Amino acid sequence: TGHAMNASRIELMHKLLTTALQPDSCEIIDEGHLHIGHEGARGGRGHYRIRIASPRFSGLSRIGQHRLVYDALADLMVDEIHAVSVEVVGR
Numbered sequence: 001t002g003h004a005m006n007a008s009r010i011e012l013m014h015k016l017l018t019t020a021l022q023p024d025s026c027e028i029i030d031e032g033h034l035h036i037g038h039e040g041a042r043g044g045r046g047h048y049r050i051r052i053a054s055p056r057f058s059g060l061s062r063i064g065q066h067r068l069v070y071d072a073l074a075d076l077m078v079d080e081i082h083a084v085s086v087e088v089v090g091r
Helices: 002-021 039-044 062-072 074-079
Strands: 025-030 046-053 081-088
Touching: 002 025, 002 046, 002 062, 002 074, 062 074, 062 081, 074 081
Parallel strands: 046 081
Antiparallel strands: 025 046
């Protein structure tokens, strides 16, 4: 089912972010339901909000912080993820 696929996708995203950024906290919120019917939602690619805190973000601009997140998820951005909004929390 789409739900199981989504759960494993979120798990994979979590794994990639954890490996790349060693975050203090990382929450991935599926926002797909907000985007049903949008062009990008077709084909099953997901919309996610990522709330993440990581020591790796220290001293980086917001753009730099977001780039680290996007880089960590780069392989998934092709087929699995349509849109990600990143919220850097803490610190």
